[in-house]
Amino acid sequence: MLFGCDYSGNSDAICKNNPEICTDLHHDSWCFYEKGDLIRQRYELKHTPSPTGKQVYRQLTLLEDYNHCIELAAGVKHIIHKERTNDRARAFGLSSQSLARLQESIQNSQDPYLAYYRWSRFNDQAALNLLLTAQAESKITDPQLLAPMAAYYLKSDPAKAKALYLEIFSIASPSEFDPDWLLGLASLYRQQQDLEKTYLLSKANVLMSKQKVSQPQMLALLNGNKELAQMLDQEAQQLVDSIGSGDFKHSRFLTLLAKD
Structure with a gap:
């Protein structure tokens, strides 16, 4: 349970009591899991005064997943219920804007998770350098971040890549x-x-x-x-x-x- 009034598992209840969380989302049952995961994560962040970089990174990836899913769903034309097609197209446009705003908000972040996001999505070399420095200073301990670092070093520094992979194997649950x-x-x-x-x-x-x-x-x-x-x-x-x-x-x- 996340909070005193536990809406955390029920996305419909979250939207009813926190409508601002769901204004850019569609209403029917398409993309059920993607929408539900995104709503629950937004609810968690709403009640987190200072979200961690990892939490914001997860918000970004969940929003990406939803945006991609609803883009595909928007291409399915309803003959009878045309309003559903329009609602999905609206949700795709609005969630694209939400994603762009969230991406813009992390441009200057020094957090390793958000640096990894900028590097992996936009080939941001400054973000990569930040990430490499953090790893060299042993500030990264999450296998999910160490793994792309290991892959990065495969050609340029095989010994370092091997050491990182073995570290990952040792610490990953x-x-x-x-x-x-x-x-x-x-x-x-x-x-x-x-x-x-x-x-x-x-x-x-x-x-x-x-x-x-x-x-x-x-x-x-x-x-x-x-x-x-x-x-x-x-x-x-x-x-x-x-x-x-x-x-x-x-x-x-x-x-x-x-x-x-």
Whole structure:
């Protein structure tokens, strides 16, 4: 529960009691989840005197999600209820304006989350420099921000990229761990022609994400060595287990992957 009168889970109740939160949104049930998440986040921010950069970043991304969804929905023409089409078009226009205003409001922010937003959305090099400095001074501890930093360093500073990925693996909780991070580190080992570690991490990604993959392509990393693949498959499952239990930083995989 966020507040004394708990409207936090009911977007209709929030809009009824806080109409200013919902004036730029549409009224029907399209984009149900995107609209609901945005309304609840706005309600939270309304009752937060000094929102953190992370909260504002989430507001930006939720507004982006809603704006994109309602843009698509506005293209669906109602033959009978034409007012619904008009309402969605209105919501798209107004939410676009809301997004632009919020983006403008963070232009001078020194917060790492908002610097990352400006860099990732607008290729803002000043924001990137701010972010790199904050990371170098150990002011960034969120894996969600460290991961793009690791990806940034893949080509220019592979050793730093590897150190960042291993830090991320060590501090990320099982619920927030993104299997794509495994592919980021795998790409580094592939650059270095360490194909066994490339296979290990790629297989771990497949196990975690449950994505389908071409086994012949995987085997090609090992020159078709099925016996080695079988051994590495078992290792990959153990790696996934260590991540899933939150025990990676105490596992042998940290030492294994840290080796040059």
